[in-house]
Amino acid sequence: MTERTxxxxxxxxxxxxxxxxxxxxxxxxxxxxxEEVADACMMLASEAGRSISGEAIxxxxxxxxx
Numbered sequence: 001m002t003e004r005t006x007x008x009x010x011x012x013x014x015x016x017x018x019x020x021x022x023x024x025x026x027x028x029x030x031x032x033x034x035e036e037v038a039d040a041c042m043m044l045a046s047e048a049g050r051s052i053s054g055e056a057i058x059x060x061x062x063x064x065x066x
Contacts, residue, residue, distance in 0.1 A: 002031065005024065026061025027062045028061050
């Protein structure tokens with residue numbers, strides 16, 4: 001999926017492959033894993049998330065906080 005995503009960015013924006021790859025990296029210098037997204041979903045579906053509603057959960061490794 002990541003290679004396909006990078007190729008889509010290159011085609012739609014004209015960026016280089018390296019610039020497209022950098023756009024996908026989080027502040028920690030790596031891609032967010034599907035397991036990290038799944039962990040957040042599981043927490044929201046569990047007892048721990050029972051009082052959370054109507055929120056946008058940002059899973060971006062801190063990029064939004066910059």
